[in-house]
Amino acid sequence: MTMDQVVLGAAVAVGFFLSAAVSRWFRRPVAGIIFGGVAGIALSVAILSYGLTEVAGRDTAVMAQ
Known part of the structure; x- marks a missing residue:
C-alpha cells in the first residue's frame, strides 16, 4: 500500500465526517440528513473518482515499465 492510497482512503473517510457535521448544522433532522x-x-465520490484515475493511472504506468 502506497502513501497515495492511504491519503485517498483518509480523504474519502473525511467525506463521511463532513456528512455528519453538515447534518448537525441544521435544526430540522430531515434537512440535516438530506x-x-x-x-x-x-x-466522497469526487475524491474517489479523482483518486482512482490518478492513483490507478500511476500504478499502471509503473507496472508497465
Whole structure:
C-alpha cells in the first residue's frame, strides 16, 4: 500500500465526517440528513473518482515499465 492510497482512503473517510457535521448544522433532522448525506456522498465520490484515475493511472504506468 502506497502513501497515495492511504491519503485517498483518509480523504474519502473525511467525506463521511463532513456528512455528519453538515447534518448537525441544521435544526430540522430531515434537512440535516438530506443535505449532510448529499454533501458527504458528493465529496466522497469526487475524491474517489479523482483518486482512482490518478492513483490507478500511476500504478499502471509503473507496472508497465
